[in-house]
Amino acid sequence: MARQQFDLIVFDWDGTLMDSTAHITRSIQAACRDLSVPVPTDEAASYVIGLGLRDALAIAAPSLDPHDYPRLAERYRHHFLLTGVETVLFEGVRELLEELRDRGYLLAVATGKSRVGLNRALDEVQLTRFFDGTRCADETFSKPHPAMLQELTRELGQDLGRTLMIGDTTHDLQMAINAGAAGVAVAYGAHPVDALTALAPRFVAENVPALRHWLREYA
Structure with missing residues (x-):
């Protein structure tokens, strides 16, 4: 299946991929x-x-x-970090990432987590291999500054105009706007739907299957 709009898909972590x-x-x-x-x-x-x-x-x-x-x-x-608290992915996340990799997209993470925290989480859920690049808030400017997306596209040789940011907060969507990238929101995370829709994302996904369907049809 030929890609229609995007080459690089960037995910937020907490509230988007991880149920945290x-x-x-x-x-x-x-x-x-x-x-x-x-x-x-x-x-x-x-x-x-x-x-x-x-x-x-x-x-x-x-x-x-x-x-x-x-x-x-x-x-x-x-x-x-209290003992006994697991890193739990939203249901369907692993399958979504596998499908996107199989379709040839570059994948990345842009997160407010620290580098130590993201690496720990990626290792726990064994997702490191899926991502071509990652950026954390202790390495650059915090969202909604566009730096994370700017740095990831430079590192991976991509165009911001063909980059999609997916996240559960207005910080993610505003970062995409500030960078000149497209944004998609997920409604199952930290920020309410009305706040997300006010920033006019391309789509608001109610759950991971809905996100997967939209990406399959329109990304």
């Missing part, structure tokens, strides 16, 4: 509780998912002295 939104939200809230700062609501905590950790915690805990950001980050990592 609730765990991240609870970890942010627990970290704030540890430092006795106001605990953000579920909506406020999930809003920052996808940003770099420092940016995310600064928004989630606006009353915290910036000197204490490292302490808050340490407590967040403590709760996120």
